Amino acid sequence: NAGVTQTPKFRVLKTGQSMTLLCAQDMNHEYMYWYRQDPGMGLRLIHYSVGEGTTAKGEVPDGYNVSRLKKQNFLLGLESAAPSQTSVYFCASRNREGTGELFFGEGSRLTVL
Amino acid sequence: AQSVTQPDIHITVSEGASLELRCNYSYGATPYLFWYVQSPGQGLQLLLKYFSGDTLVQGIKGFEAEFKRSQSSFNLRKPSVHWSDAAEYFCAVGPARSNDYKLSFGAGTTVTVRA
Numbered sequence: 001n002a003g004v005t006q007t008p009k010f011r012v013l014k015t016g017q018s019m020t021l022l023c024a025q026d027m028n029h030e031y032m033y034w035y036r037q038d039p040g041m042g043l044r045l046i047h048y049s050v051g052e053g054t055t056a057k058g059e060v061p062d063g064y065n066v067s068r069l070k071k072q073n074f075l076l077g078l079e080s081a082a083p084s085q086t087s088v089y090f091c092a093s094r095n096r097e098g099t100g101e102l103f104f105g106e107g108s109r110l111t112v113l
Numbered sequence: 114a115q116s117v118t119q120p121d122i123h124i125t126v127s128e129g130a131s132l133e134l135r136c137n138y139s140y141g142a143t144p145y146l147f148w149y150v151q152s153p154g155q156g157l158q159l160l161l162k163y164f165s166g167d168t169l170v171q172g173i174k175g176f177e178a179e180f181k182r183s184q185s186s187f188n189l190r191k192p193s194v195h196w197s198d199a200a201e202y203f204c205a206v207g208p209a210r211s212n213d214y215k216l217s218f219g220a221g222t223t224v225t226v227r228a
Contacts, residue, residue, distance in 0.1 A: 004156075031214060040122070042203060042220040043157075050214070058215065090156060094214070099164040100145040100207045102216055104156040 002026050006091050006105035013081045013112045021076040021108050023091030029103070030096040032074040033058075034066060036087040037107070043090065049074055050096075081112045115140045117206050119219035126194050127227050134189040134222050136204030146187040147205040147216070148178055157203065163187065174198070199226040 004025045013019055023032065030051050035043040035058075045058030047066040055066045063085060065077045074093075078085060088109050092102040116139045126132050138144065145164045149157040161172025168180040178189045187204060201223050207216040 033216075035218075040220055042117075042119075043218040045215055045217075048215060092157075099162060100214060100216065101147065101159055101162060102157075102205075104149075104158075106156040 004091055004093055004103050004105040006089070006108045008108060009106065010109050011111070013078075013110065015082060015112060017081050018077070018079050019081065019110075020078075021089055021091075021110075023074045023076070023093075023105060025072055025074075025091075025093040025103070027093060027095070027103065028071070029093035030071070031094045032068065033092045033094075033102065034064070034074065034076045035090045035092065036060065037090060038087050046076065046089075078110075081110075083112045086110060086112045115144065115206050115208065115217045117204050117217055117219035119202075119204055119222050121222045122220070123223045123225070125225040125227060128196055129193050132189075132191045132194045132198070132224065134202050134204075134224070136187045136189065136219060138185055138187065138204070138206045140185075140206055140208075142208075143182070145207045146178075146180060147207070148172065148176070148187070148189050149203045149205060149218075150174075151201045151203065151221075153200070160189070160202075194224075194226055196226045196228070199224055 033048040034046040049055045049068040052071040091105040118137045147162045148160040163180045201221045204219040
């Protein structure tokens, strides 16, 4: 069972470069999320989606864009990377019903030089 | 707005000793509450969750947590810690009924286990 898969797992960028992180889930979950994790700050929500074709901003959306063209995929884009976006990014998903448990990917470590 | 506070940034405990991690939340009604564990270089794994019923919930790896509404707390406990419990622990809160569902996390508590 793959669950939630994130690619790539590691990436180094130069300031101003762009990139896309891909999240894929095979559990047919309606809701998907992108979080970033920074030391001492826990996980902060960047963007999320409650269904195919819909996205919404979280706590820290600036500098990021997202798309949910297919139910199983949730893409996080950085158009012009900045050193402040150096972080570990986690994708998560959950079912619409149930008790709200999130299922997480293993994370993507991004370094912006 | 919902929020979570984990007062302890770092806890060191001896192997075999008991462990308690504190979590306080702010939310207008009874929320869903969760504890997640993150081992180094890994994603987050659910330890346990509370959504209704018995206020003492059992989880995986011998962990338990108690929901105390009067104190807005959801503290995590383990009677006897193993070296493999060294990890970072996150408390999280989410709305019990919402179509716009977002889970808020605390800053985390790092647990070090000494021999």
